[in-house]
Amino acid sequence: xxxxxxxxxxxxxxxxxxxxxxxxxxxxxxxxxxxxxxxxxxxxxxxxxxxxxxxxxxxxxxxxxxxxxxxxxxxxxxxxxxxxxxxxxxxxxxxxxxxxxxxxxxxxxxxxxxxxxxxxxxxxxxxxxxxxxxxxxxxxxxxxxxxxxxxxxxxxxxxxxxxxxxxxxxxxxxxxxxxxxxxxxxxxxxxxxxxxxxxxxxxxxxxxxxxx
Amino acid sequence: xxxxxxxxxxxxxxxxxxxxxxxxxxxxxxxxxxxxxxxxxxxxxxxxxxxxxxxxxxxxxxxxxxxxxxxxxxxxxxxxxxxxxxxxxxxxxxxxxxxxxxxxxxxxxxxxxxxxxxxxxxxxxxxxxxxxxxxxxxxxxxxxxxxxxxxxxxxxxxxxxxxxxxxxxxxxxxxxxxxxxxxxxxxxxxxxxxxxxxxxxxxxxxxxxxxxxxxxxxxxxxxxxxxxxxxxxxxxxxxxxxxxxxxxxxxxxxxxxxxxxxxxxxxxxxxxxxxxxxxxxxxxxxxxxxxxxxxxxxxxxxxxxxxxxxxxxxxxxxxxxx
Numbered sequence: 001x002x003x004x005x006x007x008x009x010x011x012x013x014x015x016x017x018x019x020x021x022x023x024x025x026x027x028x029x030x031x032x033x034x035x036x037x038x039x040x041x042x043x044x045x046x047x048x049x050x051x052x053x054x055x056x057x058x059x060x061x062x063x064x065x066x067x068x069x070x071x072x073x074x075x076x077x078x079x080x081x082x083x084x085x086x087x088x089x090x091x092x093x094x095x096x097x098x099x100x101x102x103x104x105x106x107x108x109x110x111x112x113x114x115x116x117x118x119x120x121x122x123x124x125x126x127x128x129x130x131x132x133x134x135x136x137x138x139x140x141x142x143x144x145x146x147x148x149x150x151x152x153x154x155x156x157x158x159x160x161x162x163x164x165x166x167x168x169x170x171x172x173x174x175x176x177x178x179x180x181x182x183x184x185x186x187x188x189x190x191x192x193x194x195x196x197x198x199x200x201x202x203x204x205x206x207x208x209x210x211x212x
Numbered sequence: 213x214x215x216x217x218x219x220x221x222x223x224x225x226x227x228x229x230x231x232x233x234x235x236x237x238x239x240x241x242x243x244x245x246x247x248x249x250x251x252x253x254x255x256x257x258x259x260x261x262x263x264x265x266x267x268x269x270x271x272x273x274x275x276x277x278x279x280x281x282x283x284x285x286x287x288x289x290x291x292x293x294x295x296x297x298x299x300x301x302x303x304x305x306x307x308x309x310x311x312x313x314x315x316x317x318x319x320x321x322x323x324x325x326x327x328x329x330x331x332x333x334x335x336x337x338x339x340x341x342x343x344x345x346x347x348x349x350x351x352x353x354x355x356x357x358x359x360x361x362x363x364x365x366x367x368x369x370x371x372x373x374x375x376x377x378x379x380x381x382x383x384x385x386x387x388x389x390x391x392x393x394x395x396x397x398x399x400x401x402x403x404x405x406x407x408x409x410x411x412x413x414x415x416x417x418x419x420x421x422x423x424x425x426x427x428x429x430x431x432x433x434x435x436x437x438x439x440x441x442x443x444x445x446x447x448x449x450x451x452x453x454x455x456x457x458x459x460x461x462x463x464x465x466x467x468x469x470x471x472x473x474x475x476x477x478x479x480x481x482x483x484x485x486x487x488x489x490x491x492x493x494x495x496x497x498x499x500x501x502x503x504x505x506x507x508x509x510x511x512x513x514x515x516x517x518x519x520x521x522x523x524x525x526x527x528x529x530x531x532x533x534x
Contacts (some may be wrong), residue, residue, distance in 0.1 A: 041285075041288075041343055042288075045288065045340070048336065064320070064321045064322050065321070065322045065325065065382075068322050068325035068326045068329045069325060069329070071329035071330065071332075071333065072325060072328060072329035072332060072369075075329070075332070075333055075336070076328075076329055076332025076333060076335075076365065077332070077362070077365060079336070080332075080335065080336065080339065080358050080361055080362065081358075081362065083336075083339050083343070083354075083358060084339075084355065084358035084359065084362065087339075087342070087343060087351060087354055087355050087358070088355065091343055091351075093283065093284070093285045093343075093344070093346050094285075140321055141321055141322045141381075141382050141383075
């Protein structure tokens, strides 16, 4: 936005641009708090604010479909999974001073490097691209679907295979853990136990994440 | 100026609906449950068949002391009811009740995704309440809520996707516009799965394991008193209104019906929603509560495969007829 050409100067921003900047600041602030707060569950809840802020940013860029999917997947499922994992393991009310990691400086370095690379790439790729906010929505469901299944269908399929592999892996891991326990004893408990294996498998990663 | 007035009027109407319809459903629940159990239910408040009972209940709740437990996380404890309730208000904005622009609060392009996404956020309120109460029963309730949401969100999404595939659009008015009568047998499995999963997401009986009073008192809401408790109850009934409205719009053809095109479409939408709300109450009186493992099993071994089969069927029929 700063490297704007003459017709799109940044000296007289429109209302949407100002809103975009403000929401961006809130999102950034929430992200900072969520990695620095000493309270585990607060961190997860600040993550909700961060992801919700991102959804609002998508909305302001007319990408409505992406915005709702962001809310659906990240706020509605990933954060719930995270909270579930936290509550299952330990979720003390108040500060948890032992939750600090010793390699925070390494983490900071990696984060800053990754952020720099991403910002660099995005700015470099889209510096001359402008979204016409008044015209037909450039990010409507129809436009998103058409470009996804016409131009980007190969990466899309590759990603779905990756997800499938992760799913199968999770099932295999949870089955193995159960087989290592004692074999099913008396009555028909084994049929009862086979059902939660899938949610079990899905909660495991969140558990580890929450324990850090 | 006219535009602003229009928007304000729509918001006002949706807000009034949001405040009244849940109460109507609540009163209907009092009376229907009573009659199904061979009693009368509230009879005195307001005179005629106790119509003002819920208003009286509301006044009672407002008078009660608002207590925050000493060990609780104050701010999150106090914020949770709002997080639980507000999403339903937003969803109500997007549900069309009649044909045309005039009969919906706000046309949302990706309406199906909007309503499902925002409904999922409401559950965060229960999680926050369960955690922040500093009570082990509340925490257990929160855990059960989360497990239930994770299990039932998937079939709900898949069946909604099936309807969107059938209609070729994800906008709610667009889906009802495309509706034909033979969609009813075509999508009937999806409709049942959607409705069941929705009940589970609202934690209504027989899926009210997270608030099972015989085991964990009142789940995540155990420590709440006064108005905040009432807000959680209101969220449950607003959820019923939203779920019935959504099922009507997605699967039962919304405003379609005899004379529906002549400006009476909204009557059909309301009628179908009301029948569904009655079914919700009926199920509460009829079925015992499922156990936690039965609840998970139902979702993963029955509803998810059924919804996948529905999607396959939708795809096949769609290809054949096009």
